[in-house]
Amino acid sequence: MPLVRVSNLSITLDQRPILRDVNFEVDEGEAVAIIGPNGSGKTVLVKAMLGILPYEGEIVWNGAVTRGYVPQKIDADRSVPLNVRNLLESKAAVIGRSKAEIAETIGRLGLTDEILTTQIGHLSGGQFQRALIAFALLGNPQIIFFDEPTASMDEPGEEQMYHLIHRLHEDLRISPVVVSHDLTFVYRYADRVLCLNRAGICFGPPRGVLTAAVLTQLFGQRAIYEHGEHL
Amino acid sequence: MTQANTFSVILGVATALVSGLVGSFALMKRMTLAGDVVSHLALPGLGLAFLWHINPLIGAAATLAIGIVLIDALQRRGGLATETAIGVVFVAALAIGTLLTPQEDLIDALFGGFGAIGVTGFSLGLAGCAVVLVTIYLIRHKLILIIFSSDLAQSVGIHVRRINFLYLAIFGLTILLGVHFLGALLVGAMIIVPAAVGRQLARTLDSFLLISSLAGMLSVGTGFAVAGIWHLALGPTIVGVASALFTLSLAAREKGSGL
Numbered sequence: 448m449p450l451v452r453v454s455n456l457s458i459t460l461d462q463r464p465i466l467r468d469v470n471f472e473v474d475e476g477e478a479v480a481i482i483g484p485n486g487s488g489k490t491v492l493v494k495a496m497l498g499i500l501p502y503e504g505e506i507v508w509n510g511a512v513t514r515g516y517v518p519q520k521i522d523a524d525r526s527v528p529l530n531v532r533n534l535l536e537s538k539a540a541v542i543g544r545s546k547a548e549i550a551e552t553i554g555r556l557g558l559t560d561e562i563l564t565t566q567i568g569h570l571s572g573g574q575f576q577r578a579l580i581a582f583a584l585l586g587n588p589q590i591i592f593f594d595e596p597t598a599s600m601d602e603p604g605e606e607q608m609y610h611l612i613h614r615l616h617e618d619l620r621i622s623p624v625v626v627s628h629d630l631t632f633v634y635r636y637a638d639r640v641l642c643l644n645r646a647g648i649c650f651g652p653p654r655g656v657l658t659a660a661v662l663t664q665l666f667g668q669r670a671i672y673e674h675g676e677h678l
Numbered sequence: 679m680t681q682a683n684t685f686s687v688i689l690g691v692a693t694a695l696v697s698g699l700v701g702s703f704a705l706m707k708r709m710t711l712a713g714d715v716v717s718h719l720a721l722p723g724l725g726l727a728f729l730w731h732i733n734p735l736i737g738a739a740a741t742l743a744i745g746i747v748l749i750d751a752l753q754r755r756g757g758l759a760t761e762t763a764i765g766v767v768f769v770a771a772l773a774i775g776t777l778l779t780p781q782e783d784l785i786d787a788l789f790g791g792f793g794a795i796g797v798t799g800f801s802l803g804l805a806g807c808a809v810v811l812v813t814i815y816l817i818r819h820k821l822i823l824i825i826f827s828s829d830l831a832q833s834v835g836i837h838v839r840r841i842n843f844l845y846l847a848i849f850g851l852t853i854l855l856g857v858h859f860l861g862a863l864l865v866g867a868m869i870i871v872p873a874a875v876g877r878q879l880a881r882t883l884d885s886f887l888l889i890s891s892l893a894g895m896l897s898v899g900t901g902f903a904v905a906g907i908w909h910l911a912l913g914p915t916i917v918g919v920a921s922a923l924f925t926l927s928l929a930a931r932e933k934g935s936g937l
């Protein structure tokens with residue numbers, strides 16, 4: 448039994464169909480990428496799987512699977528006097544984890560005291576992203592959803608982020624489900640890829656399912672020129 | 679000082695303590711507009727109570743409870759239309775309340791100071807403060823996560839709608855506790871202004887909550903003293919002191935002080 452199996456999933460928001468016929472699964476310890484053009488329903492799918500948005504169809508979890516979430520953006524007022532330590536302590540209190548586990552998570556991500564005590568609005572983009580990953584990691588999740596973790600990052604930043612996700616996957620056996628525009632990540636790290644364009648287009652190993660026809664259907668002709676070497 | 683005066687001062691300061699805490703979360707949740715509407719919804723209740731010669735706080739409690747359910751329903755819908763609807767409810771409550779309240783009681787209803795506080799009122803008031811304090815303490819972690827990101831809060835299993843409603847309910851209770859001293863028009867200030875002082879000076883969550891509560895208690899304590907010495911109306915005096923503290927906090931922030 449996989450960690451989670453999604454069958455015949457459809458999502459309608461404000462009477463507008465957003466997604467239909469999505470079928471895929473995530474096995475324990477497997478890295479899955481979700482790709483698709485802007486507006487294809489990737490974020491909506493992740494939010495439905497986390498219980499944030501309503502859906503039709505089936506999302507079956509293999510028992511009490513612990514989940515983490517690294518959202519693409521936070522709509523919070525970053526001027527509020529909250530710091531990373533406040534957030535980690537609050538999550539630990541809500542899910543019933545000890546202070547020792549907070550310290551362990553901090554150590555794992557190498558978060559300095561300065562990052563922990565700085566007001567969230569004053570953190571750099573990279574520091575904020577690491578703080579979000581620490582938040583997701585607290586509670587030893589079996590699966591973590593990363594929604595475009597490298598959006599607005601430069602190339603070295605992207606590389607570091609993918610390396611960090613890969614490390615979590617390899618060292619902690621966490622299943623990362625990564626929403627990404629970057630096909631390089633998909634080919635390099637993902638065991639399976641789900642292609643979306645308002646519906647499930649393909650699901651399987653990247654080199655098996657990302658055919659020229661599928662890529663054209665998702666991103667247009669440009670994708671073939673940019674990533675043709677993988678085909 | 680008479681027993682009634684002592685009761686008033688103690689209850690006023692206790693109410694200020696919880697107002698500072700509730701206000702700090704209101705500021706972080708960016709719900710000051712909804713807060714104003716909730717406070718103004720006390721006015722029609724006060725008006726009806728004056729008209730029917732019953733305890734004004736019973737009337738205020740009734741319309742506040744209706745108001746909280748209404749605001750919760752409107753907030754759930756979201757969007758620009760909701761902001762407009764809240765604005766309409768705000769002025770409608772003020773207008774209906776003004777029409778309902780007998781002329782001789784209108785100033786008290788708007789600016790506070792009606793009747794003396796007896797033993798029962800004092801005990802119930804302190805119990806109300808305790809309920810607010812304990813509730814805030816119990817839901818603080820969930821509120822912090824909802825303030826940061828409602829999506830993240832939901833992803834860790836928090837029932838966001840339920841916690842928001844609970845918060846709105848203790849917001850309403852705090853308004854009810856303060857309406858005796860400040861009236862329907864000014865009571866919102868007791869929640870927002872001390873928290874605004876805290877916001878200017880604090881750099882951490884703990885110091886924010888502490889400064890907001892202290893600013894509220896200082897405003898009410900000083901307000902009682904100044905109003906007593908110069909025979910001024912209590913509600914406007916308290917808000918005047920709180921506003922002066924806010925001005926000082928702006929100056930302190932300009933100078934770069936903070937905790």
